[in-house]
Amino acid sequence: xxxxxxxxxxxxxxxxxxxxxxxxxxxxxxxxxxxxxxxxxxxxxxxxxxxxxxxxxxxxxxxxxxxxxxxxxxxxxxxxxxxxxxxxxxxxxxxxxxxxxxxxxxxxx
Ligand SMILES: [Cu+2]
Numbered sequence: 001x002x003x004x005x006x007x008x009x010x011x012x013x014x015x016x017x018x019x020x021x022x023x024x025x026x027x028x029x030x031x032x033x034x035x036x037x038x039x040x041x042x043x044x045x046x047x048x049x050x051x052x053x054x055x056x057x058x059x060x061x062x063x064x065x066x067x068x069x070x071x072x073x074x075x076x077x078x079x080x081x082x083x084x085x086x087x088x089x090x091x092x093x094x095x096x097x098x099x100x101x102x103x104x105x106x107x108x109x
Pocket of ligand 1: 060068070
């Protein structure tokens with residue numbers, strides 16, 4: 001347990017140690033419009049092997065979808081480590097390659 005905690009500390013602190021790289025990216029303002037598109041939902045099932053997540057979601061304005069329970073792909077497998085069944089989440093989804101894909105997700109408080 002100690003070892004993995006230390007690994008997390010290392011990986012989190014590393015980007016902070018390189019602020020010069022970030023300064024070159026002036027993309028913060030360009031990325032901000034997506035922030036308003038986070039939808040609310042509740043995780044029903046996480047399938048790490050298939051890289052899928054079942055979410056009971058509220059209205060998805062970006063996908064023109066009413067509230068429902070459905071299965072999404074996830075963009076990165078690591079996203080499934082951040083949430084578990086029963087969690088209330090905020091997430092963003094896009095249609096990528098014909099599949100509804102969660103591009104960002106965070107557990108709600
Ligand atoms: Cu849906």
